[in-house]
Amino acid sequence: MKAAIVGGGVIGGGWAARFLLNGWDVAIADPDPEAERKIGEVLANARRSLPALYDRALPHEGRLSFHADMAEAVSDADWVQESVPERLDLKHAVLGKLSDLAPKPAVIGSSTSGFKPSELNEKGARAIVAHPFNPVYLLPLVELVGDAALTGPAAEILRGIGMFPLTVRQEIDAHIADRLLEAVWRESLWLVRDEIATTVEIDEAIRMGFGIRWAQMGLFETYRIAGGEAGMAHFLAQFGPALAWPWTKLMDVPDLDDALVAKIAAQSDAQSGHMSIRQLERLRDDNVISLLRALKRNGSGAGGVIRDHEAALPGQHGAWTRPIPPDWADGGGNVAGFRFVEAAEAATARLLAAVAPADLPVTDMRLRLLRPLTAAGSLTIRSSLATRGAAPRVTHRIEAGDGAPVAVVTLFLAPPDPDLAARLETLAAAQEEDLLAGDDDVI
């Protein structure tokens, strides 16, 4: 599959990374001589981040190419994504050209934050809105707006690359999420302008409170809980009156004049200026990875999307190569010992899945740490089952990305009943070579 990315900024780069790391070939069309460098920076962030959401390897990366010629970039493309600046005349020009050049079955998506498909297509283009959220390589949401005959297949493709298509059933300025963001943005600009709060104080008011709620449930489910057993209608009756109170400055729009721009820029510098954008991106990505992996455990919200995508990834036979998430690091940046045990427990379940229940009791474990492993990139686990001796045992040899052995974990299983013992025997016999090679690692 091939994606053509038109416009290579942060959003275009994020799209490129999403497709590329899911095995698509990606052709970038951008006249900017800096495009290759800019895309390269986004890709570097994505390569260390997106795989870390999963406990399986993503497909092999596709081929990345850069093109000055738009026609060349879009030839044979299955998805064409436009991410040029938010000016309707520019969108018209680019989307018109893409509609002529792209293969007929290709999806033509626009990353527009605010324009409606009817506006984008008023000069004859055949685009849909496919509006993602930064960082595109980590956040699953894509708002799809447009002809259902086009958004349906587009949604399928997006699910295939681990994203969450939200089909907006009726076109409207700014779709859904940006309407909510814009409301908060305007209110926040007032608060800064009127000297009520600084940018730091507003950010704290969000991330110390409702931001945490919203990472896992949204607005309505959160309020449903707040309403309690009495139900949603009761909640609405209780809080409805506030709608008539002066709780927002909604009735008016602040003038974003030079003074307000300067004030916000200065407050933002004071808040975050001690970190470069690159450092902030890394911190954000590490946080988002950890948050998404936390949600993945329960399958809630975006965590459910990752779970489903992971289940659909191609399985591996034999050795298991898996990414090392950044939160596997100990204080020194190496993989913490207990994470090898975590990996080995998962590998045991994987090895025995065909013959044994998932909760097969383990009585003992042995971990040998051969050398430190930096918590980045991937590791490979080679697992073997031995049934000779007192108790069946599964040995996992763990290797760094370069093949160097870093750890050996052995799990000793509780004595099985005769039926399970026979099934374990059969499995062990089927991998006798592994068994012989591995025996000396087991004590």
Place this chain on the structure above:
Amino acid sequence: MKAAIVGGGVIGGGWAARFLLNGWDVAIADPDPEAERKIGEVLANARRSLPALYDRALPHEGRLSFHADMAEAVSDADWVQESVPERLDLKHAVLGKLSDLAPKPAVIGSSTSGFKPSELNEKGARAIVAHPFNPVYLLPLVELVGDAALTGPAAEILRGIGMFPLTVRQEIDAHIADRLLEAVWRESLWLVRDEIATTVEIDEAIRMGFGIRWAQMGLFETYRIAGGEAGMAHFLAQFGPALAWPWTKLMDVPDLDDALVAKIAAQSDAQSGHMSIRQLERLRDDNVISLLRALKRNGSGAGGVIRDHEAALPGQHGAWTRPIPPDWADGGGNVAGFRFVEAAEAATARLLAAVAPADLPVTDMRLRLLRPLTAAGSLTIRSSLATRGAAPRVTHRIEAGDGAPVAVVTLFLAPPDPDLAARLETLAAAQEEDLLAGDDDVI
């Protein structure tokens, strides 16, 4: 220390839990005959949730009492928190009484979502706004508004119970966070009313995208990153024009009539009606615990608050009793094997902190699983250092809350240099009794 909680709903109950689980005595004043049951339900949620944020035990719970008589409840109180329904006349009556009854140095806080201190106190009360966020036992944010002579000491107390006081420097209707929430709420009501989106679609638009960003950075820092190296002023210039576009319905307020209430209630039932409020609360709390523990690792946002609070908790000598977070569970609800190793690694660092660097190399580990342990409540780790034999080793005996042994983890350290060896000898000698008792657990 003693807190008096006036009004025993979800918010009052959350306050009660926060204080109680941080070792305060708590007196509840609520005429509702159901108050004890309601508070009990919030407390049950809090007892399984709040301790799980920490890797140390919280102080022993204080005493909880219920009072029909407000004077009795507030006597000797250091903090009095009013959480009665959001009606100004009612707030006047209750806060006036509390100002007469409460000891003079006590903080009198109101949980009001919207009223200003000048409004609360216009009949002579001496209250400040102390506005928390549901679930109060997990989310750290409290907005403090009022006389700086009162909010300063109040902020200190809140930090002591692990909360994040955000002092709002200038009073304004709905303080800061609820102004942002109200903006999103109004916009969402329009989207539902106008058939643009359902409650599910709005919730997905939040939690699949910007909700995840907001759990760890707020609005401005997120946009600073989006703006890239060009800086915040550039970002503002780029997105400023949207302020003039019809991206929100801000200019108008929807009529929350019966039809709209019924529509929202029906959509909410379809979205979440398959789960009881209790189940939703559990899911939310488990998610929030996991999110907060994920942030704690990096010290970002609310995770930093938990880190700081944990560091200030009283240390334990000898055995280490610690909560079991819900995300330590394996698929069957028991503590996963690798979590015992995680606990043992932390206990090793704790035991050796005084004599050895944190990254002292470990060469081998041995884990014996004696019996399954349900992933709830707490466990106790008894650690001992042995220096006889080939390599120094630390043995951790792990016990369930009832004292039953559940696992033994032994870590073998790399051979130390003579200087470190001597320091380890000294430490080992100091705990010889542990050593002798534990020797047979090490193989």
